Amino acid sequence: ETGVTQSPTHLIKTRGQQVTLRCSSQSGHNTVSWYQQALGQGPQFIFQYYREEENGRGNFPPRFSGLQFPNYSSELNVNALELDDSALYLCASSLASLQETQYFGPGTRLLVL
Amino acid sequence: AQSVTQLDSHVSVSEGTPVLLRCNYSSSYSPSLFWYVQHPNKGLQLLLKYTSAATLVKGINGFEAEFKKSETSFHLTKPSAHMSDAAEYFCVVSDLSFQKLVFGTGTRLLVSP
Numbered sequence: 264e265t266g267v268t269q270s271p272t273h274l275i276k277t278r279g280q281q282v283t284l285r286c287s288s289q290s291g292h293n294t295v296s297w298y299q300q301a302l303g304q305g306p307q308f309i310f311q312y313y314r315e316e317e318n319g320r321g322n323f324p325p326r327f328s329g330l331q332f333p334n335y336s337s338e339l340n341v342n343a344l345e346l347d348d349s350a351l352y353l354c355a356s357s358l359a360s361l362q363e364t365q366y367f368g369p370g371t372r373l374l375v376l
Numbered sequence: 377a378q379s380v381t382q383l384d385s386h387v388s389v390s391e392g393t394p395v396l397l398r399c400n401y402s403s404s405y406s407p408s409l410f411w412y413v414q415h416p417n418k419g420l421q422l423l424l425k426y427t428s429a430a431t432l433v434k435g436i437n438g439f440e441a442e443f444k445k446s447e448t449s450f451h452l453t454k455p456s457a458h459m460s461d462a463a464e465y466f467c468v469v470s471d472l473s474f475q476k477l478v479f480g481t482g483t484r485l486l487v488s489p
Binding site: 267294296298304305306307308311319321353355357359363364365366367368369370 | 410412418419420421422425466475476477478479480481482
């Protein structure tokens with residue numbers, strides 16, 4: 264069974280640029296959630312995708328957007344990067360059930376200069 | 377809305393002594409509760425979860441947690457700490473509208489020889 268993978272592992276961008284982060288979900292999982300973890304804090308929910316549709320969104324501006332593909336992999340796109348976007352971005356996959364566990368990938372560490 | 381409060385930002389123990397990490401939750405209905413662990417520069421790993429079955433939940437690596445509705449608590453314990461237990465621990469509640477996870481601020485566990 265393949266776990267959740269994310270790419271790239273690290274990324275450096277400058278303010279105003281755009282970035283795309285990628286996530287491959289665990290085999291058999293149809294739901295992907297994205298979280299932002301700023302340094303020294305707990306992860307914050309960005310949004311969730313289920314069967315290629317956004318299924319819920321946290322308190323993040325529209326410049327944070329996402330996609331889910333037919334194979335259930337996912338992308339997180341962030342436009343007009345700001346310094347405060349520097350964080351660890353975590354992807355989690357699961358089955359679409361309220362009691363199902365979310366399995367996390369290792370994350371992508373984004374630094375915005 | 378669901379929320380969790382982790383009562384200690386840091387906990388220090390000696391190897392071989394018991395571990396207690398405290399978490400209180402707030403929920404308008406019976407919640408799903410989780411403990412995740414994050415080792416330095418790693419993703420999040422599920423330790424255990426409570427989903428309204430047995431109130432004493434056993435997890436991996438000797439950890440367990442007890443759901444106490446009357447105290448709205450879900451404290452994490454381990455009888456004997458290992459050096460490898462040193463990490464950040466997150467208490468998490470699941471939003472019932474979809475699978476949004478709401479994280480606490482984390483407790484850093486330090487284990488000394």
